[in-house]
Amino acid sequence: MASYSTNEFRSGLKVMIENDPCEIVENEFVKPGKGQAFSRVRLRNLKTGRMWERTYKSGESVEAADVLDTDMEFLYSDDDAWWFMNPATYDQVSADSAAVGDNAVWLKPQDSCTVTLWNDVPIAISPPNHVVLKVVETDPGLKGDTAQGGSKPATLETGAVVRVPLFVEEGDLLKVDTRKGEYISRAKE
Amino acid sequence: MTSPDLLDALREWATLLARLRQFFDERGLLEVQTPLARAYAVTDPYQRCFSVIDPANEGVVAGYLQPSPESAMKQLLAAGSGSIYQICKAFRAGESGSNHRTEFTLLEWYRVGYDHRQLMEEVAELVNQLLGPLPVERITWRESFVRYADIDPVVAEPEALNARLPGSMRITTLDVSDEGQRRKLLDRLLVSRIEPNLGRNCMTFLYDYPADQAALARVRSEPWPVASRFELYIDGLEIANGFHELKDSAEQRQRFEYDNRQRQRDANVEVALDEPLLSCLDRLPDCAGVALGVDRLMKISTGADSLVAGSPP
Numbered sequence: 414m415a416s417y418s419t420n421e422f423r424s425g426l427k428v429m430i431e432n433d434p435c436e437i438v439e440n441e442f443v444k445p446g447k448g449q450a451f452s453r454v455r456l457r458n459l460k461t462g463r464m465w466e467r468t469y470k471s472g473e474s475v476e477a478a479d480v481l482d483t484d485m486e487f488l489y490s491d492d493d494a495w496w497f498m499n500p501a502t503y504d505q506v507s508a509d510s511a512a513v514g515d516n517a518v519w520l521k522p523q524d525s526c527t528v529t530l531w532n533d534v535p536i537a538i539s540p541p542n543h544v545v546l547k548v549v550e551t552d553p554g555l556k557g558d559t560a561q562g563g564s565k566p567a568t569l570e571t572g573a574v575v576r577v578p579l580f581v582e583e584g585d586l587l588k589v590d591t592r593k594g595e596y597i598s599r600a601k602e
Numbered sequence: 603m604t605s606p607d608l609l610d611a612l613r614e615w616a617t618l619l620a621r622l623r624q625f626f627d628e629r630g631l632l633e634v635q636t637p638l639a640r641a642y643a644v645t646d647p648y649q650r651c652f653s654v655i656d657p658a659n660e661g662v663v664a665g666y667l668q669p670s671p672e673s674a675m676k677q678l679l680a681a682g683s684g685s686i687y688q689i690c691k692a693f694r695a696g697e698s699g700s701n702h703r704t705e706f707t708l709l710e711w712y713r714v715g716y717d718h719r720q721l722m723e724e725v726a727e728l729v730n731q732l733l734g735p736l737p738v739e740r741i742t743w744r745e746s747f748v749r750y751a752d753i754d755p756v757v758a759e760p761e762a763l764n765a766r767l768p769g770s771m772r773i774t775t776l777d778v779s780d781e782g783q784r785r786k787l788l789d790r791l792l793v794s795r796i797e798p799n800l801g802r803n804c805m806t807f808l809y810d811y812p813a814d815q816a817a818l819a820r821v822r823s824e825p826w827p828v829a830s831r832f833e834l835y836i837d838g839l840e841i842a843n844g845f846h847e848l849k850d851s852a853e854q855r856q857r858f859e860y861d862n863r864q865r866q867r868d869a870n871v872e873v874a875l876d877e878p879l880l881s882c883l884d885r886l887p888d889c890a891g892v893a894l895g896v897d898r899l900m901k902i903s904t905g906a907d908s909l910v911a912g913s914p915p
Contacts, residue, residue, distance in 0.1 A: 420696060420698070440699075441699060441700065442697065442698060442699025442700075442701075442702055443699075443793055444648070444697060444702065445789040445790075445792050445793050446789075446792075446811075446815065446833060446840065446843065447646065447648065447815055447817050448648060448785065448786075448789035448815075449647075449648045449782075449785075449786060449789065450648060450696070450697065451790075453770070453771070465770075466768075466769075466770035467770055468770055468771045468790070471696065
């Protein structure tokens with residue numbers, strides 16, 4: 414397996430730490446006065462999302478992780494599997510709930526997602542930043558109330574619940590920011 | 603970098619160099635230029651020098667790019683130059699990061715008749731002229747550990763030093779037979795617990811380093827075996843390193859040989875001792891010298907994120 418020496422460290426590099434694939438977020442080269450240089454590294458564990466900090470002495474090597482971010486189309490979900498297809502090769506992979514996590518509520522068939530593959534197995538899914546989803550349940554809209562403040566919960570076709578303005582009605586299509594889980598606007602088909 | 607920004611940066615750099623020269627010219631120091639490549643690398647186990655190779659004579663090392671002009675300048679001092687200064691490029695292989703570059707600009711100067719305390723005063727005057735008036739704080743290396751890490755670094759056991767480190771920097775298995783371990787723990791404590799507190803709204807001189815970190819400084823036995831060495835910090839960043847210069851060639855040779863033994867243990871390589879330096883030391887006048895990172899000074903004065911001042915885009 415390939416490995417990286419500390420002088421190759423840079424943010425974005427994928428490495429194996431304690432048997433988990435991690436991404437280097439920040440690498441700081443440190444050299445105390447007349448002492449031995451080392452690297453202080455902040456990493457994100459790609460399986461858990463947790464941030465780790467590690468210190469490596471200069472010249473030390475870390476095993477590379479075979480991690481690849483791929484754009485894939487979400488197909489469908491069944492039981493405990495979410496199926497994605499590589500639009501170039503038509504290869505299909507299935508992600509489990511650990512990989513999909515809370516993002517399950519933003520996955521709509523045919524949307525393009527970023528699938529993080531480790532040794533060809535999905536370990537994380539990033540939905541598009543903005544998705545358009547249909548409202549399946551919300552309290553009746555208040556006629557004429559288009560400008561005033563106030564909000565109410567609405568359940569979307571994927572099961573996601575977001576705060577929406579009072580004028581939103583069942584059957585409306587909404588543009589939603591998946592990173593914050595926030596309503597942006599109404600959308601056309 | 604757009605072109606007007608580049609021009610601004612170039613002018614700012616040129617202005618800084620001019621102000622540095624003015625400071626030393628007014629004080630009667632002589633500006634010198636010494637070779638950037640010399641036949642000798644340094645013995646410092648943690649410093650690698652780039653070698654210079656003539657492509658027509660492949661594999662034969664014609665010299666080493668100097669990590670500082672110290673050796674060449676001391677030969678001038680020994681030859682009777684009087685107080686001198688130099689602004690030059692210096693090279694350190696493998697050192698690259700937001701505060702390090704493999705090629706950078708050093709200001710180095712020597713004051714005949716000064717000790718490290720007098721030189722600290724002059725460094726403070728220079729910084730005040732360049733960055734505006736800053737309060738000056740002085741703290742010994744030992745006291746800084748007591749104040750900021752709540753431990754006496756001279757007597758503490760390795761386990762206690764290790765326990766003071768942030769989790770991510772601790773050494774997982776301490777090895778009593780590892781001679782370099784204590785030094786490593788102290789370095790890590792300095793970086794993680796002490797340096798971030800130094801030079802906050804002031805300039806901080808850290809001085810009186812342990813004897814085993816003397817490098818080319820004199821060692822005194824009082825108040826404990828300390829090196830007459832100082833470093834200057836501003837905004838948590840080391841800016842300068844100075845010595846009351848050792849002029850005992852036998853002692854210097856012992857330190858170089860000690861370095862080489864460590865190089866032998868670490869990497870199985872030794873470097874040839876800088877004999878021209880060693881043979882001039884006994885004629886070196888009493889003097890103190892300091893090297894100051896000009897790129898870092900620029901970084902602080904412009905508030906930049908990294909060392910980019912004066913560089914092409």
